[in-house]
Amino acid sequence: NEKETIDVCGKKYQRDEWTNVTPKILSHVGRNLHLQEKHPLGLLKNRIVNHFYSQYIGRTGNPIFSVFDRLSPVVTVEQNFDSLLIPKNHISRLKSDCYYIDSGHLLRAHTTAHQVELIKSGIDSYLTVGDVYRRDEIDSSHYPVFHQLDAARLYSKHEIYKQEDISGINLFENGDETAEKQEVHTLDTALFLQAELKACLEKLARNLFGEDAEIRWVESVFPFTHPSFELEVLYNGNWLELLGCGVMKQEILANCGITDKVGWAFGIGLERLAMRLYQIPDIRLFWSQDTGFLNQFRKATPTSPVTYKTISVFPQCTNDMSFWLPESTAFSPNDFYDLVRQVGGDVIEQVTLIDEFNHPKTKLTSHCYRIVYRHMQKTLTKTEVNRVHEDIGSEATRLLGVKLRV
Numbered sequence: 001n002e003k004e005t006i007d008v009c010g011k012k013y014q015r016d017e018w019t020n021v022t023p024k025i026l027s028h029v030g031r032n033l034h035l036q037e038k039h040p041l042g043l044l045k046n047r048i049v050n051h052f053y054s055q056y057i058g059r060t061g062n063p064i065f066s067v068f069d070r071l072s073p074v075v076t077v078e079q080n081f082d083s084l085l086i087p088k089n090h091i092s093r094l095k096s097d098c099y100y101i102d103s104g105h106l107l108r109a110h111t112t113a114h115q116v117e118l119i120k121s122g123i124d125s126y127l128t129v130g131d132v133y134r135r136d137e138i139d140s141s142h143y144p145v146f147h148q149l150d151a152a153r154l155y156s157k158h159e160i161y162k163q164e165d166i167s168g169i170n171l172f173e174n175g176d177e178t179a180e181k182q183e184v185h186t187l188d189t190a191l192f193l194q195a196e197l198k199a200c201l202e203k204l205a206r207n208l209f210g211e212d213a214e215i216r217w218v219e220s221v222f223p224f225t226h227p228s229f230e231l232e233v234l235y236n237g238n239w240l241e242l243l244g245c246g247v248m249k250q251e252i253l254a255n256c257g258i259t260d261k262v263g264w265a266f267g268i269g270l271e272r273l274a275m276r277l278y279q280i281p282d283i284r285l286f287w288s289q290d291t292g293f294l295n296q297f298r299k300a301t302p303t304s305p306v307t308y309k310t311i312s313v314f315p316q317c318t319n320d321m322s323f324w325l326p327e328s329t330a331f332s333p334n335d336f337y338d339l340v341r342q343v344g345g346d347v348i349e350q351v352t353l354i355d356e357f358n359h360p361k362t363k364l365t366s367h368c369y370r371i372v373y374r375h376m377q378k379t380l381t382k383t384e385v386n387r388v389h390e391d392i393g394s395e396a397t398r399l400l401g402v403k404l405r406v
């Protein structure tokens with residue numbers, strides 16, 4: 001039965017109670033913006049790749065890092081979560097946060113999903129770039145599809161200790177976990193990896209934002225690294241979160257069959273970085289096929305300092321919608337955000353939950369959302385906006401079981 005199967009990248013999957021990916025989301029699979037040489041995301045990706053190619057060269061004169069930028073965005077739950085030690089009850093697995101194809105497959109929520117397969121295949125150092133999918137709020141810097149660049153680097157004992165006799169040195173011990181190290185790492189091992197990781201990323205940040213960029217390290221937590229950090233850069237007076245990183249959990253390497261190496265990993269989101277570097281004001285622009293956008297990057301190389309110029313700004317149009325939530329079924333604001341995108345497409349600029357109210361007698365909950373409409377190439381008329389707004393209302397009634405308030 002055609003209705004019960006779903007086609008993704010030429011493969012058929014049986015729909016089940018986990019399936020929540022929409023045709024609108026699937027239409028982004030295969031666009032591969034990061035592979036387009038003259039697209040801002042392709043330019044930024046190549047800038048980072050070239051930096052790693054030129055800065056990290058092995059004894060034979062070849063780059064240390066291999067690049068994987070065509071791995072399928074369809075991954076298993078095992079790849080995206082289990083292989084990275086993400087607990088079964090972790091919030092990042094929720095159906096309200098991911099795009100599931102079926103109970104065993106999803107559109108990857110991070111490019112870290114490829115870490116274990118790459119390391120298992122014998123690769124010690126890699127960069128991987130790709131599109132990732134997350135159900136999220138809607139505003140000028142959030143879009144359910146974005147791009148990440150992940151990296152990992154492994155070291156053997158002789159790569160860490162360059163002296164002749166390393167027989168008395170141990171990378172591992174049977175110790176305790178502290179804020180600085182995992183239980184199986186010696187403090188020296190942990191401090192070496194932390195120093196290498198931070199030096200590598202500070203160099204990258206200075207390459208991207210200039211030699212005197214102000215940067216700071218913030219402690220963080222990821223299930224797959226310890227210790228973990230985030231790097232922030234001061235940009236126009238605001239601290240901008242650039243990336244997450246840390247020392248790879250030794251248990252992950254052990255699961256890959258590796259007992260004699262240690263390593264670090266990081267993951268960078270490309271859109272927010274590109275928005276700052278090229279001064280692109282709205283994340284939806286990356287998906288634009290309009291030549292007014294694309295031509296501004298047509299002659300660029302990865303290192304040219306392009307500044308995006310807004311051709312003209314079309315006005316916003318704001319419309320609110322209030323409804324009672326269904327009584328018997330679960331409702332998450334992300335369900336509504338997806339529906340708004342599904343119906344309204346890219347004329348939706350922002351959706352915000354502006355009011356929540358619990359009726360004391362009926363015990364029903366009401367939500368009010370403010371929807372901001374804006375077309376990127378023309379002025380929307382009130383009639384056009386009202387038509388979309390009404391469609392959103394009736395689809396929300398039909399599919400989510402809400403009851404509109406008028």
Ligand code: PHE
Pocket residue numbers: 109110111112150222225244245246265266267268
């Ligand atoms: N996957 C993490 C994220 O999406 C980033 C990360 C990658 C952190 C690798 C640590 C190591 O936020």
